[in-house]
Amino acid sequence: MMNDPRNEPWREALRKSMKARERTLLERTAMNEVPAQTRRTNYDEVNTGYTAEMAVQESQRCLDCKNPTCMEGCPVNIDIPTFVKQIEARNFAEAAKTIKQTNIFPAICGRVCPQEAQCESTCFYTAKLNKPSVAIGNLERFTADYEQQSGHVHIPEIKTVNDIKVAVIGSGPAGLAAASDLAMNGYKVTIFEALHEFGGVLKYGIPEFRLPNSIIEQEISVLKEMGVTFIKNFIVGKTATIDDLKEEGFEAFFVGSGAGLPRFMNIPGENLIGVLSANEYLTRVNLMGAHKPGHDTPVLYGKKVAVIGGGNTAMDSVRTALRLGAEKAMIIYRRSFDEMPARKEEIQHAKDEGVEFLNLTNPVEYKSDDKGRVNKVILQKMELSEKDASGRRRPVPIENSEYEMDIDLAVVCVGVSPNPIIPQSITNLELTKWDTIQVDPEQFNSNIPGLFAGGDIVRGGATVILAMGDGRKASAAMHQYLQKQLVTTDN
16 A cells, blocks of 8 residues: 555665664653652642653654554553554654644643553553553653644644534543544534633543643644534533524534442441542642632642552542541542552552552441541452452452541542433433443434434543544544434435
8 A cells, every 4th residue: 555654765764774683672762751759749740751761762662563563452542562663753743743643632632641550461462472562642641742842732633623612521631632623624622621721531530640631722722723623611401401502503423421420338427527529629729729828729638548449549549638638538438459440650649649558448438527627548458359340350348347546537439420410311312320421432412313422431440542532433423423413414
């Protein structure tokens, strides 16, 4: 194929410049980090990125496999070998363009996507050589940051513009990905966001020491350049219904309203002052700036903070507690490190910063002082039994193992449920037993004609990149649907 980037002369020259065996002997290039004792006192980004020389050095490890298995692990189908080889050739701008063919938000994904469980887990190094994979995520981040710093940001090409209005509900990763692809296909896209800032869980759920707000805003600005309209403080289902928007001329809808309803454990004392959901805790800090002087939104500053859970949200919460001045910040998790769902990097960062881990431990009750504020938690030791439906060993309580621990703040991170506003506002919309929107797993269309959905409102809780993959697949199906409607109307 003439247009196949694998056949380009520059790429063949790179293959010949270093033998495959030489490449396999190169060590993985570590990401630079702010020292733990410094970073736990501020909200500056922990990972500081690659220099150009580091990126080129890491890219040289890529073997440019004939059958690149790394791409099998990418939910948005980035042409990974091509962009990595473009970095090796020092053509950083072209590398950015390659990524943006299928992922318009590389600066975000390069920071928060679990590459170690996706593209990097299927890399030849990991799968065949039992060596550390090529650092695909770090290279993606480098490419995006280099492009931003160069001042020449690539704006994806818009195909023939049409007058068909499409609504995207929610400005989180699923909605943003759907909006980008729909805009590229020429539709007049409007994103409706319930909150006062755009970004969804990217903004309210992920602390700035992992994903700076400036990065989110830079990525969103690309969509604005593409003609996407953003409307905030607009709750679809309350401010206006889907039917109201249809009357305004919107012909198709993508629902990416997320899973913002926190779950609790239903144990005694969860209603005490000082027992919060992670949603509330992180939103107050990340979105509303409660930790900054002069801001009106309050947040509780605990000295002995217990964070319940073992996922990325738990790591974000416990590391936030440290930055808010906690003297003792603890993860309480009912399984072991091996079953912990958080990214290994986040767990290590938490350890480095001084977080204590109480694994195989579960809270069974909170107690309070005479003012109704939590001051103790009763913990029970656990042991692991056979594997459950998740594939992880099931935790079971150890009899008579309860003990008491002093705390003054508890943050509960045991999962979320889908946002109920939109499902409740649409008559006859089919839901699953988990109250998520029922969609076709390939087309992401609901039982309501013209209504598509993806991300956490469908999955109930997932990664940023999986939500983006949903948005892209749904947008492709929406394009097919709208074109069929157009043909039917013309006839």
